[in-house]
Amino acid sequence: MQMKQYPFYFKATVILFGFVLFVYSLAMLRDILVPFSFALIIAILLNPLVNKLQRKGVGKIFAIIFSMLIALLVFGGIMYFISSQVIGLSENFPALKARLYDLLVQLETWVSSHLGISIAKQVDLINEALNSSKALVGQTVGTAVTTVMLVFVLPVYVFLLLFYKTLLLDFLYESFAEKNSTQVADILKQTKSAIQSYMIGLLIEALIVAAMNSTALLILGVKYAILLGVIGALLNMLPYIGGIIAIALPVLMATVTKNGYSTQLGIIIAYIVIQLIDNNFLIPKIVSSKVQINALISIIIVLLGGALWGVPGMFLSIPFVAIVKIICDRVEGMKALGKLLGDEIPTKHKGVVWGRKRKKVSLSETIIKNAG
Helix, strand or coil: CCCCCCCHHHHHHHHHHHHHHHHHHHHHCHHHHHHHHHHHHHHHHHHHHHHHHHHCCCCHHHHHHHHHHHHHHHHHHHHHHHHHHHHHHHHCHHHHHHHHHHHHHHHHHHHHHHHCCCHHHHHHHHHHHHHHCHHHHHHHHHHHHHHHHHHCCHHHHHHHHHHCHHHHHHHHHHCCCHHHHHHHHHHHHHHHHHHHHHHHHHHHHHHHHHHHHHHHHHHHCCCCHHHHHHHHHHHCCCCCHHHHHHHHHHHHHHHHHCCCCHHHHHHHHHHHHHHHHHHHHHHHHHCCHHHCECHHHHHHHHHHHHHHHHHHHHHHHHHHHHHHHHHHHHCCCCHHHHHHHECCCCCCEECCEECCCCCCCCHHHHHHHHHC
16 A cells, blocks of 8 residues: 655644644643653662662662662752852842942943943833843742742652663563664663763763862952852853853952952953863763764753753753754664764765764763763
8 A cells, every 4th residue: 555645845834833832842841841850860860879779689669769868968968058158148248239239330320421321221221121021030930939849749750760660661662663672772771871971970070160160269369269169060061151151150249349350350261261171171081972962052952941941941951962862873864863963073074974083981981881
Protein backbone atom coordinates (compact mmCIF):
# COMPACT_ATOMS: atom_id res chain seq x y z
CA MET A 1 0.00 0.00 0.00
CA GLN A 2 1.47 3.29 -1.10
CA MET A 3 1.59 6.00 1.55
CA LYS A 4 -0.03 9.32 0.68
CA GLN A 5 2.42 12.15 0.09
CA TYR A 6 1.42 15.49 1.58
CA PRO A 7 2.66 18.83 0.15
CA PHE A 8 5.44 20.66 1.94
CA TYR A 9 3.28 23.57 3.11
CA PHE A 10 0.87 21.14 4.79
CA LYS A 11 3.65 19.28 6.63
CA ALA A 12 5.32 22.56 7.60
CA THR A 13 2.03 23.88 9.02
CA VAL A 14 1.43 20.71 11.05
CA ILE A 15 4.99 20.79 12.43
CA LEU A 16 4.71 24.49 13.31
CA PHE A 17 1.34 23.96 14.99
CA GLY A 18 2.73 21.02 16.98
CA PHE A 19 5.73 23.09 18.08
CA VAL A 20 3.52 26.01 19.19
CA LEU A 21 1.24 23.62 21.10
CA PHE A 22 4.29 22.01 22.76
CA VAL A 23 5.72 25.38 23.87
CA TYR A 24 2.29 26.51 25.10
CA SER A 25 1.98 23.33 27.17
CA LEU A 26 5.42 23.91 28.70
CA ALA A 27 4.44 27.45 29.67
CA MET A 28 1.09 26.38 31.18
CA LEU A 29 2.66 23.52 33.18
CA ARG A 30 5.59 25.63 34.39
CA ASP A 31 4.83 25.33 38.11
CA ILE A 32 4.86 21.53 37.84
CA LEU A 33 7.64 21.00 35.32
CA VAL A 34 10.24 23.36 36.85
CA PRO A 35 10.63 21.52 40.18
CA PHE A 36 10.34 18.16 38.39
CA SER A 37 13.15 19.17 36.00
CA PHE A 38 15.42 20.17 38.88
CA ALA A 39 14.51 16.91 40.64
CA LEU A 40 15.45 14.94 37.54
CA ILE A 41 18.90 16.56 37.40
CA ILE A 42 19.44 16.03 41.14
CA ALA A 43 18.37 12.39 40.82
CA ILE A 44 20.85 11.85 37.99
CA LEU A 45 23.61 13.41 40.12
CA LEU A 46 22.78 11.27 43.18
CA ASN A 47 22.38 8.05 41.22
CA PRO A 48 26.11 7.02 41.37
CA LEU A 49 26.16 7.46 45.15
CA VAL A 50 22.94 5.44 45.53
CA ASN A 51 24.39 2.65 43.36
CA LYS A 52 27.64 2.64 45.33
CA LEU A 53 25.81 2.35 48.66
CA GLN A 54 23.66 -0.47 47.31
CA ARG A 55 26.76 -2.36 46.15
CA LYS A 56 28.04 -2.11 49.72
CA GLY A 57 24.89 -3.83 51.01
CA VAL A 58 22.79 -0.81 52.00
CA GLY A 59 19.08 -1.19 51.28
CA LYS A 60 17.64 0.77 48.37
CA ILE A 61 15.41 3.07 50.46
CA PHE A 62 18.13 3.80 53.02
CA ALA A 63 20.68 4.43 50.23
CA ILE A 64 18.35 6.97 48.62
CA ILE A 65 17.56 8.70 51.92
CA PHE A 66 21.24 8.86 52.93
CA SER A 67 22.22 10.31 49.53
CA MET A 68 19.46 12.92 49.77
CA LEU A 69 20.56 13.89 53.29
CA ILE A 70 24.11 14.50 52.05
CA ALA A 71 22.78 16.67 49.21
CA LEU A 72 20.54 18.53 51.68
CA LEU A 73 23.47 19.22 54.02
CA VAL A 74 25.58 20.60 51.16
CA PHE A 75 22.73 22.78 49.89
CA GLY A 76 21.89 23.92 53.44
CA GLY A 77 25.51 24.89 54.08
CA ILE A 78 25.62 26.99 50.92
CA MET A 79 22.31 28.70 51.73
CA TYR A 80 23.41 29.38 55.32
CA PHE A 81 26.61 31.03 54.09
CA ILE A 82 24.77 33.19 51.54
CA SER A 83 22.03 34.18 54.02
CA SER A 84 24.59 35.17 56.67
CA GLN A 85 26.30 37.42 54.12
CA VAL A 86 22.97 38.91 53.05
CA ILE A 87 22.11 39.70 56.69
CA GLY A 88 25.36 41.66 56.98
CA LEU A 89 24.46 43.55 53.80
CA SER A 90 20.95 44.36 55.05
CA GLU A 91 22.35 45.94 58.25
CA ASN A 92 24.19 48.54 56.17
CA PHE A 93 21.42 48.94 53.61
CA PRO A 94 20.18 52.38 54.86
CA ALA A 95 23.66 53.90 54.43
CA LEU A 96 24.03 52.29 51.00
CA LYS A 97 20.59 53.55 50.00
CA ALA A 98 21.47 57.13 51.03
CA ARG A 99 24.72 56.99 49.08
CA LEU A 100 22.94 55.61 46.02
CA TYR A 101 20.37 58.41 46.25
CA ASP A 102 23.16 61.02 46.24
CA LEU A 103 24.72 59.39 43.17
CA LEU A 104 21.37 59.39 41.36
CA VAL A 105 20.92 63.11 42.12
CA GLN A 106 24.39 63.79 40.69
CA LEU A 107 23.55 61.70 37.61
CA GLU A 108 20.30 63.61 37.07
CA THR A 109 22.18 66.94 37.29
CA TRP A 110 24.83 65.72 34.82
CA VAL A 111 22.22 64.49 32.32
CA SER A 112 20.31 67.75 32.62
CA SER A 113 23.38 69.94 32.03
CA HIS A 114 25.12 67.87 29.33
CA LEU A 115 22.24 66.19 27.46
CA GLY A 116 19.58 68.87 27.86
CA ILE A 117 16.98 66.55 29.45
CA SER A 118 15.31 68.34 32.34
CA ILE A 119 15.07 66.65 35.75
CA ALA A 120 11.25 66.68 35.51
CA LYS A 121 11.43 64.88 32.16
CA GLN A 122 13.83 62.32 33.64
CA VAL A 123 11.42 61.69 36.52
CA ASP A 124 8.56 61.22 34.04
CA LEU A 125 10.60 58.70 32.04
CA ILE A 126 11.51 56.76 35.18
CA ASN A 127 7.89 56.72 36.39
CA GLU A 128 6.73 55.55 32.97
CA ALA A 129 9.24 52.71 33.02
CA LEU A 130 8.20 51.72 36.56
CA ASN A 131 4.50 51.75 35.66
CA SER A 132 5.08 49.57 32.61
CA SER A 133 6.96 47.03 34.72
CA LYS A 134 4.40 46.74 37.55
CA ALA A 135 2.59 43.87 35.89
CA LEU A 136 5.87 42.05 35.31
CA VAL A 137 6.90 42.54 38.94
CA GLY A 138 3.56 41.25 40.19
CA GLN A 139 3.79 38.22 37.93
CA THR A 140 7.36 37.53 39.10
CA VAL A 141 6.37 37.75 42.78
CA GLY A 142 3.42 35.43 42.24
CA THR A 143 5.59 32.93 40.42
CA ALA A 144 8.23 33.11 43.14
CA VAL A 145 5.65 32.31 45.82
CA THR A 146 4.38 29.36 43.80
CA THR A 147 7.91 28.13 43.23
CA VAL A 148 8.73 28.32 46.94
CA MET A 149 5.63 26.25 47.67
CA LEU A 150 6.63 23.65 45.09
CA VAL A 151 10.19 23.41 46.45
CA PHE A 152 8.76 21.28 49.24
CA VAL A 153 7.72 18.76 46.59
CA LEU A 154 11.28 18.57 45.22
CA PRO A 155 12.58 15.93 47.71
CA VAL A 156 9.53 13.78 46.99
CA TYR A 157 10.23 13.94 43.26
CA VAL A 158 13.89 13.06 43.78
CA PHE A 159 13.08 10.10 46.03
CA LEU A 160 10.45 8.69 43.68
CA LEU A 161 12.64 9.12 40.59
CA LEU A 162 15.46 7.19 42.27
CA PHE A 163 13.10 4.57 43.71
CA TYR A 164 11.30 3.90 40.40
CA LYS A 165 14.45 4.23 38.27
CA THR A 166 14.33 0.66 36.93
CA LEU A 167 10.61 0.98 36.14
CA LEU A 168 11.19 4.19 34.17
CA LEU A 169 14.13 2.67 32.29
CA ASP A 170 12.12 -0.44 31.38
CA PHE A 171 9.38 1.82 30.04
CA LEU A 172 11.87 3.60 27.79
CA TYR A 173 13.31 0.32 26.53
CA GLU A 174 9.89 -1.18 25.81
CA SER A 175 8.70 2.00 24.06
CA PHE A 176 11.04 1.25 21.15
CA ALA A 177 11.43 -1.74 18.89
CA GLU A 178 13.67 -4.55 20.09
CA LYS A 179 16.10 -3.97 17.23
CA ASN A 180 16.73 -0.47 18.59
CA SER A 181 17.35 -1.58 22.20
CA THR A 182 21.12 -1.35 21.86
CA GLN A 183 20.91 2.18 20.49
CA VAL A 184 18.44 3.21 23.22
CA ALA A 185 20.72 1.76 25.91
CA ASP A 186 23.69 3.66 24.46
CA ILE A 187 21.76 6.94 24.38
CA LEU A 188 20.55 6.52 27.97
CA LYS A 189 24.00 5.60 29.22
CA GLN A 190 25.69 8.47 27.41
CA THR A 191 23.01 10.95 28.51
CA LYS A 192 23.33 9.95 32.17
CA SER A 193 27.13 10.07 32.08
CA ALA A 194 27.25 13.37 30.20
CA ILE A 195 24.74 15.14 32.46
CA GLN A 196 26.49 13.85 35.60
CA SER A 197 29.92 14.97 34.41
CA TYR A 198 28.53 18.27 33.11
CA MET A 199 26.81 19.18 36.39
CA ILE A 200 29.75 18.06 38.56
CA GLY A 201 32.06 20.03 36.28
CA LEU A 202 29.86 23.10 36.66
CA LEU A 203 29.96 22.81 40.46
CA ILE A 204 33.78 22.49 40.50
CA GLU A 205 34.07 25.40 38.07
CA ALA A 206 31.71 27.52 40.21
CA LEU A 207 33.83 26.87 43.34
CA ILE A 208 37.02 27.93 41.55
CA VAL A 209 35.40 31.01 39.97
CA ALA A 210 33.87 31.99 43.34
CA ALA A 211 37.32 31.78 44.96
CA MET A 212 38.92 33.88 42.19
CA ASN A 213 36.10 36.46 42.24
CA SER A 214 36.20 36.82 46.03
CA THR A 215 40.02 37.06 46.10
CA ALA A 216 40.03 39.78 43.43
CA LEU A 217 37.31 41.80 45.20
CA LEU A 218 39.04 41.44 48.58
CA ILE A 219 42.31 42.72 47.08
CA LEU A 220 40.44 45.69 45.56
CA GLY A 221 38.76 46.41 48.91
CA VAL A 222 35.17 45.97 47.72
CA LYS A 223 32.63 45.53 50.51
CA TYR A 224 30.85 42.17 50.76
CA ALA A 225 33.48 40.70 48.44
CA ILE A 226 32.75 37.06 49.31
CA LEU A 227 28.99 37.42 48.80
CA LEU A 228 29.45 39.17 45.46
CA GLY A 229 32.08 36.61 44.43
CA VAL A 230 29.75 33.68 45.15
CA ILE A 231 26.80 35.36 43.41
CA GLY A 232 29.05 36.06 40.42
CA ALA A 233 30.07 32.39 40.26
CA LEU A 234 26.42 31.28 40.33
CA LEU A 235 25.51 33.79 37.61
CA ASN A 236 28.48 32.55 35.60
CA MET A 237 26.58 29.28 35.06
CA LEU A 238 24.42 31.27 32.64
CA PRO A 239 26.63 31.43 29.52
CA TYR A 240 27.76 34.93 28.53
CA ILE A 241 24.67 36.73 29.93
CA GLY A 242 25.44 35.77 33.54
CA GLY A 243 29.02 37.01 33.22
CA ILE A 244 27.84 40.51 32.32
CA ILE A 245 25.50 40.67 35.34
CA ALA A 246 28.26 39.27 37.56
CA ILE A 247 30.51 42.21 36.64
CA ALA A 248 27.73 44.80 37.09
CA LEU A 249 27.00 43.89 40.73
CA PRO A 250 30.48 44.56 42.24
CA VAL A 251 30.90 47.63 40.00
CA LEU A 252 27.64 49.02 41.42
CA MET A 253 28.75 48.20 44.98
CA ALA A 254 32.10 49.94 44.44
CA THR A 255 30.32 52.97 42.96
CA VAL A 256 28.07 53.26 46.00
CA THR A 257 30.74 52.66 48.66
CA LYS A 258 33.87 54.24 47.15
CA ASN A 259 34.94 57.55 45.64
CA GLY A 260 36.49 57.73 42.20
CA TYR A 261 36.46 55.09 39.49
CA SER A 262 39.77 53.25 39.89
CA THR A 263 38.16 50.40 41.83
CA GLN A 264 35.48 49.92 39.18
CA LEU A 265 38.17 49.77 36.49
CA GLY A 266 40.10 47.23 38.55
CA ILE A 267 36.95 45.08 38.95
CA ILE A 268 36.31 45.09 35.19
CA ILE A 269 39.92 44.12 34.41
CA ALA A 270 39.97 41.41 37.10
CA TYR A 271 36.68 39.88 35.93
CA ILE A 272 37.78 39.93 32.29
CA VAL A 273 40.96 38.04 33.26
CA ILE A 274 38.88 35.56 35.30
CA GLN A 275 36.53 35.06 32.34
CA LEU A 276 39.49 34.38 30.05
CA ILE A 277 40.84 31.80 32.51
CA ASP A 278 37.40 30.25 32.86
CA ASN A 279 36.64 30.05 29.13
CA ASN A 280 40.09 28.91 27.99
CA PHE A 281 41.16 26.64 30.86
CA LEU A 282 38.46 25.74 33.40
CA ILE A 283 35.64 24.88 31.00
CA PRO A 284 37.76 22.80 28.56
CA LYS A 285 39.63 20.97 31.34
CA ILE A 286 36.90 20.53 33.98
CA VAL A 287 33.45 20.71 32.40
CA SER A 288 32.33 17.78 30.26
CA SER A 289 33.49 18.06 26.65
CA LYS A 290 30.51 15.94 25.51
CA VAL A 291 27.92 18.64 26.15
CA GLN A 292 29.64 21.81 24.99
CA ILE A 293 27.11 24.01 23.18
CA ASN A 294 28.31 26.75 20.84
CA ALA A 295 28.00 30.40 21.87
CA LEU A 296 25.20 31.32 19.45
CA ILE A 297 22.93 28.46 20.53
CA SER A 298 23.80 29.03 24.22
CA ILE A 299 22.68 32.66 24.16
CA ILE A 300 19.49 31.91 22.22
CA ILE A 301 18.57 28.95 24.43
CA VAL A 302 19.22 30.86 27.68
CA LEU A 303 17.03 33.76 26.50
CA LEU A 304 14.28 31.38 25.36
CA GLY A 305 14.48 29.50 28.67
CA GLY A 306 14.15 32.79 30.55
CA ALA A 307 11.14 33.82 28.45
CA LEU A 308 9.47 30.43 29.01
CA TRP A 309 10.26 29.58 32.65
CA GLY A 310 11.98 32.70 34.03
CA VAL A 311 15.28 32.42 35.92
CA PRO A 312 14.89 28.65 36.57
CA GLY A 313 14.44 28.19 32.83
CA MET A 314 17.73 29.98 32.17
CA PHE A 315 19.59 27.53 34.42
CA LEU A 316 17.75 24.48 33.07
CA SER A 317 18.05 25.36 29.38
CA ILE A 318 21.68 24.29 28.82
CA PRO A 319 21.46 20.83 30.51
CA PHE A 320 18.32 19.97 28.56
CA VAL A 321 19.76 21.17 25.26
CA ALA A 322 22.77 18.99 26.10
CA ILE A 323 20.43 15.99 26.34
CA VAL A 324 18.94 16.91 22.96
CA LYS A 325 22.45 17.12 21.47
CA ILE A 326 23.42 13.68 22.81
CA ILE A 327 20.26 12.16 21.29
CA CYS A 328 20.80 13.94 17.98
CA ASP A 329 24.42 12.73 17.79
CA ARG A 330 23.24 9.11 18.02
CA VAL A 331 20.06 9.09 15.94
CA GLU A 332 20.41 8.77 12.19
CA GLY A 333 18.77 11.69 10.44
CA MET A 334 19.33 14.08 13.38
CA LYS A 335 23.13 14.23 13.38
CA ALA A 336 23.13 17.49 11.45
CA LEU A 337 21.19 19.13 14.30
CA GLY A 338 23.68 17.69 16.79
CA LYS A 339 26.54 19.29 14.83
CA LEU A 340 24.66 22.62 14.76
CA LEU A 341 24.27 22.59 18.55
CA GLY A 342 27.90 21.62 19.24
CA ASP A 343 30.97 23.84 19.40
CA GLU A 344 33.20 21.87 17.04
CA ILE A 345 34.02 24.34 14.27
CA PRO A 346 35.01 22.71 10.95
CA THR A 347 38.56 23.47 9.85
CA LYS A 348 37.56 23.21 6.20
CA HIS A 349 34.53 22.30 4.15
CA LYS A 350 34.61 19.81 1.28
CA GLY A 351 31.05 18.96 0.35
CA VAL A 352 29.84 16.90 3.29
CA VAL A 353 33.28 16.31 4.82
CA TRP A 354 33.89 18.36 7.96
CA GLY A 355 37.16 18.71 9.81
CA ARG A 356 37.00 18.00 13.55
CA LYS A 357 39.06 18.69 16.60
CA ARG A 358 39.63 15.76 18.93
CA LYS A 359 38.63 16.66 22.47
CA LYS A 360 40.39 15.53 25.59
CA VAL A 361 38.58 13.91 28.49
CA SER A 362 37.62 16.49 31.13
CA LEU A 363 38.10 16.22 34.89
CA SER A 364 34.36 15.82 35.51
CA GLU A 365 34.14 12.94 33.02
CA THR A 366 37.05 11.20 34.79
CA ILE A 367 35.25 11.58 38.15
CA ILE A 368 32.02 10.09 36.77
CA LYS A 369 33.89 7.22 35.07
CA ASN A 370 35.65 6.27 38.31
CA ALA A 371 32.45 6.63 40.38
CA GLY A 372 30.40 4.48 38.02
